[in-house]
Amino acid sequence: MSRITRVEVERMAGLARLSLADEEAERLTGELDTILDYVDALARVDTVGVEPTAHPMPLATPLRQDRAEPGLAPDAALRNAPDAAGTTFRVPKVIEGGEA
Amino acid sequence: MATTPLGTVSELRSALDAGETTSVALLEQSLARAVELDLHAMLQLRADAARAEARAADERRAAGDVRSPLDGIPIALKDNISQDGEPCGCASRILEGYVSPYDATASARLREAGAVVIGRTNMDEFAMGSSTEHSAYGPTRNPWDRERAPGGSSGGSAAAVAAGIVPLAFGSDTGGSIRQPAALCGVVGVKPSYGRVSRYGLVAFASSLDQIGPLARTSADAALGLEVVAGPDPRDSTALPDPVPRYRDGLDGDVSGLVIGLPREYFVEEGVDPGALACVRAAVAELEAAGAKTREVSLPHTQFAIATYYLVANAEASSNLSRFDGVRYGRRAPEFADLSELYRRTRSEGFGAEVKRRILLGTYVLSAGYYDAYYRKAQQVRTLIRRDLESAFSGCDLLATPTAPDPAFRIGERSGDPLRMYLSDVYTVSASLAGAAGVSTPCGFAGGLPVGLQLLAPPLGEAVMLRAADAYERRTEWHARRPPEVS
Numbered sequence: 035m036s037r038i039t040r041v042e043v044e045r046m047a048g049l050a051r052l053s054l055a056d057e058e059a060e061r062l063t064g065e066l067d068t069i070l071d072y073v074d075a076l077a078r079v080d081t082v083g084v085e086p087t088a089h090p091m092p093l094a095t096p097l098r099q100d101r102a103e104p105g106l107a108p109d110a111a112l113r114n115a116p117d118a119a120g121t122t123f124r125v126p127k128v129i130e131g132g133e134a
Numbered sequence: 135m136a137t138t139p140l141g142t143v144s145e146l147r148s149a150l151d152a153g154e155t156t157s158v159a160l161l162e163q164s165l166a167r168a169v170e171l172d173l174h175a176m177l178q179l180r181a182d183a184a185r186a187e188a189r190a191a192d193e194r195r196a197a198g199d200v201r202s203p204l205d206g207i208p209i210a211l212k213d214n215i216s217q218d219g220e221p222c223g224c225a226s227r228i229l230e231g232y233v234s235p236y237d238a239t240a241s242a243r244l245r246e247a248g249a250v251v252i253g254r255t256n257m258d259e260f261a262m263g264s265s266t267e268h269s270a271y272g273p274t275r276n277p278w279d280r281e282r283a284p285g286g287s288s289g290g291s292a293a294a295v296a297a298g299i300v301p302l303a304f305g306s307d308t309g310g311s312i313r314q315p316a317a318l319c320g321v322v323g324v325k326p327s328y329g330r331v332s333r334y335g336l337v338a339f340a341s342s343l344d345q346i347g348p349l350a351r352t353s354a355d356a357a358l359g360l361e362v363v364a365g366p367d368p369r370d371s372t373a374l375p376d377p378v379p380r381y382r383d384g385l386d387g388d389v390s391g392l393v394i395g396l397p398r399e400y401f402v403e404e405g406v407d408p409g410a411l412a413c414v415r416a417a418v419a420e421l422e423a424a425g426a427k428t429r430e431v432s433l434p435h436t437q438f439a440i441a442t443y444y445l446v447a448n449a450e451a452s453s454n455l456s457r458f459d460g461v462r463y464g465r466r467a468p469e470f471a472d473l474s475e476l477y478r479r480t481r482s483e484g485f486g487a488e489v490k491r492r493i494l495l496g497t498y499v500l501s502a503g504y505y506d507a508y509y510r511k512a513q514q515v516r517t518l519i520r521r522d523l524e525s526a527f528s529g530c531d532l533l534a535t536p537t538a539p540d541p542a543f544r545i546g547e548r549s550g551d552p553l554r555m556y557l558s559d560v561y562t563v564s565a566s567l568a569g570a571a572g573v574s575t576p577c578g579f580a581g582g583l584p585v586g587l588q589l590l591a592p593p594l595g596e597a598v599m600l601r602a603a604d605a606y607e608r609r610t611e612w613h614a615r616r617p618p619e620v621s
Contacts, residue, residue, distance in 0.1 A: 043494065050452060050497045051459070051477040052490055065552055066495060072553055073441040076511050079518065086513030087520055089342050089372075090328045090569025091593065096371055110235040116466035123461050126473045 037070040038063060137167040139298020139616060143207055143355040146301060150195065150206060157188040157195070157206030157250060164208040164252050168299045173275040175284075175293040177213050179253040180220060184208070187250045194248065203358055205248030210294050210303040213254040214261055215346060216335035217241045224337050225269035226259045228458045228484025230465045238335020239370065240304060240346045240363040247362045255290030255303060259486045260455065261311055261339045263287050264558035267549050268488045275545075276319060277617040278583055282542040285315030285558070288349065292319035295349045296617060302350045302359050306336055308343045309443050310538075310562025313574040316349055317537035317586025320576045320615060322603065323349045324356045325562075327593040328569035329374040331360075332367035340450035341372075343443075343566050352613055353575060353603040357381035360596065376594060384597045385604040390425030392602060394418070394589075395530035399436035400561055407540045409580030414536045417577035417587040420609055421534070421602065431530060433522040433564060438515050440556055443563040445499050445512035452496025458484065491552060520568040527570075527592040532602055535561050537574040537586030565590045575603045576612035584612075 040063045047054050054062065108121045117124040140146060140163060149155045161184055168176050191206030200206075211217065214224045216234040218241070223229040237245065244251070258268035266274045266289025274289045276282040277297040284293040288305025292315035295303050305312045307325035316323025324347045331346045338344060348359030361381055367373040396418065403411070422428055460466035460480030467479030485493070499508035526533060539560055548555045565572045570590055577587035587606070591599035607613050 038498065042498070046494045046497045046501065049501065050456075050493045051474075051481050052485070052493065053478045053482045054490075058490075062491060062494060065491060066498070068553055069444070069495060069556075070498075073445055073508065073512075076438055076441050076445075076515055077507075079435070079438055079511075079515050081511060081514035081518070084514040084517050086510055087516040087567075088513060090520065090567065091372070091374065093372065094375075096368075096375070098368060106235060111462075113235060114232050114463035116460060116464075125461055126470065126476060128473050 036067050037074070038066050137163060137170050139167070140164060140208070140301050142351045143204065143301045143358060146207055147203055157191040158185065160206070161185060161188040161208050161250055161252065164299055167297070168252065168294070171277070171297050171299065173277060173293050173297055174256055174272060175274050175290045175297065175299060176210065176252070177223070177225065177254045177256050177271055177290065178221065180251065184250050184252050191248050191250060202247035202362065204244065204362060207249055207302065208252050208300050209244065209249045210252055210255045210291060210300045211241065212288055212291050212305045213257050214306055214337040215241055215304060217251060221254065222337065224260045225257045225271055226484065226486065226489070227270045228464050228481070232464045236335060239332035239367045241335060243363050252300060255288070255294055257290055258287035259489050260337070260451070261287040261306055261308055262451070262488050262492055264310070264314055264555050265548065266290060267545060268486060270486055273545050276542045278320065278542065281544055282583070283318070283545050285318035285538070285542065287311040289315045291349050292316050292321055292323065295319070295321045295351060298616065302348060302355055304346055304348055304359070304363070306344055306346050307566065308339050308447060309566045310559040312347045312349060313562050313572055313586070313588060314538045314558060316574040318542040318584065320584030321349055321351060322353050322356045322576070322613060323347065323574045324360055325565070325572045326360060326364060326596060327571040329372050330364050330571070330594070330596065332370040332373040334367055334369040338454040340447040341454060342450060343447055353573065353600050353607055354382060354385055356573070357385065357600045374594070379597050381597055381600050384601050386601065387605045387608045389421060389602050389605045392426045392532065392598070393530045394421060394426050394428045395431035395526050395533045396428055397433045397436065397526065397533055397535060398430050399433055400535040405539055405557070405560070406536060407580055410536055410541055410585045413578030413580060413585040414587055417606065418534050421606060424605060424609060426602070429530065431526040431533065433526060435515065435518045435522050436564060439519055439564045439567065440560055442512045442515045442519060443559070443567060444495070444556060445508050446516060446567070448492045448496035449500050449509050450496070452493045452500065455489070455493055488552070516567050519564050523564060523568040523570055531598055533590040535588045535590065537561060537588040541580050541583035541585055561588060569593050571596050571599055573599055573603045575606060576615070577610070578612055
């Protein structure tokens with residue numbers, strides 16, 4: 035039995051903002067199925083009562099003085115923008131209606 | 135060959151101190167060698183900027199103002215470590231044209247130390263791979279056999295050191311990406327404990343696993359490189375606050391009384407090249423002859439490590455890579471009708487096949503209905519793997535294992551089989567999941583190709599780990615071998 039269907043792969047692609055060509059979606063469905071089949075081995079491990087590890091080290095939250103420090107200047111931050119206007123990143127219109 | 139390989143950092147420093155060479159001369163040798171060998175280890179050479187830096191290093195030396203043991207030494211950085219004013223592309227089309235507006239903390243510390251960065255090394259796209267074949271700009275060649283892969287993802291850094299283009303390079307290791315290419319190229323590679331080196335300016339793949347570390351010809355040089363980049367950083371809250379020891383001072387060649395554990399699950403014949411395993415067994419015998427004690431230990435969840443790693447790492451990757459959307463930096467698809475299509479086209483055109491595969495897997499295991507079965511389950515098994523290592527380290531100073539199941543494989547041999555490629559990391563991922571430290575050092579040859587010995591230490595155990603690796607190198611010549619084709 036396959037563990038992931040083409041429909042599910044395409045739904046994941048939608049969530050991840052990827053478009054897949056027909057052949058690509060077909061190939062990925064097979065590959066992901068093989069990988070999921072392999073990782074399903076974890077189901078055999080008894081993990082009742084085991085705390086999940088999100089991070090390998092105990093995390094502290096270090097604090098610093100609440101003092102302004104230099105950050106990335108707006109012109110430096112915008113230098114890599116594919117499209118910028120003034121001090122902003124420009125994208126296609128998101129909200130329907132009204133003036134562009 | 136018109137050019138000759140560069141020596142170790144220690145050798146180059148002695149020659150500089152004795153006035154036998156200059157930083158400018160070393161840099162020219164390094165640049166000429168990169169071009170002549172044409173291994174595609176380097177994605178880009180920053181020749182002019184590096185020349186200015188080498189001249190400045192020579193002037194400092196003439197004025198008696200040497201900044202550090204790395205002052206004026208040519209080095210190379212993986213293409214995912216940001217350098218102010220230089221491209222940082224992660225070997226991906228999606229970062230085409232991107233120029234970093236800041237230094238990674240590691241880059242800044244190397245710059246302060248006076249090291250001269252010759253350029254950026256090739257890698258698997260976004261560090262996702264074990265062969266450097268997933269670079270959008272084509273594979274790097276293994277200096278020992280051009281038809282073979284150098285390992286990965288830090289394959290460019292490993293090949294550049296093995297070929298004598300630079301004596302020291304830096305890579306990143308998420309599940310084995312420094313140690314495995316070091317083994318396949320016959321050099322030393324160190325994956326520091328999680329948090330030992332700041333990740334600020336390292337493009338994130340899996341944030342709970344990623345670490346920057348050095349690749350060099352000797353553990354002594356790697357120790358020096360690590361000292362320079364390691365330590366607390368106000369820009370990375372996961373960087374450990376503990377002071378950094380002078381690792382070099384502890385390299386006294388003495389391993390007497392050290393207890394080295396041999397995980398029985400790592401010494402089974404199945405799935406490992408017999409020649410490689412024989413080299414590792416001989417290396418363990420050499421450490422015993424030097425006075426180390428060995429004992430068998432067990433890491434019972436070893437068989438689940440790869441599955442756990444790929445679920446955890448790719449879940450984190452799918453989240454980290456959502457930032458590449460064609461809005462703030464990098465490549466934007468030229469044609470789109472609306473914002474949603476801008477995202478989809480940019481990402482579909484910009485990411486390669488392996489990256490898409492991992493983003494989809496990561497998205498799947500984080501999605502509603504699968505989160506508990508896959509992601510949470512993997513995090514729980516991660517706890518068990520971490521406990522396995524803690525338990526082993528309670529009775530041992532170090533663990534010794536093979537670094538990789540096979541010597542270098544042919545380019546193209548595994549690229550059609552993602553799962554087979556993932557198994558290249560079978561010996562390295564457990565330490566990554568546990569935040570432990572690891573080093574791979576050359577321990578022999580199988581079929582004419584280098585084999586690596588991996589030594590693992592508990593978190594912050596770098597000093598004893600490097601002492602043992604250095605002690606092994608003092609007793610053997612494997613690390614001093616050069617690839618015949620390029621010497």
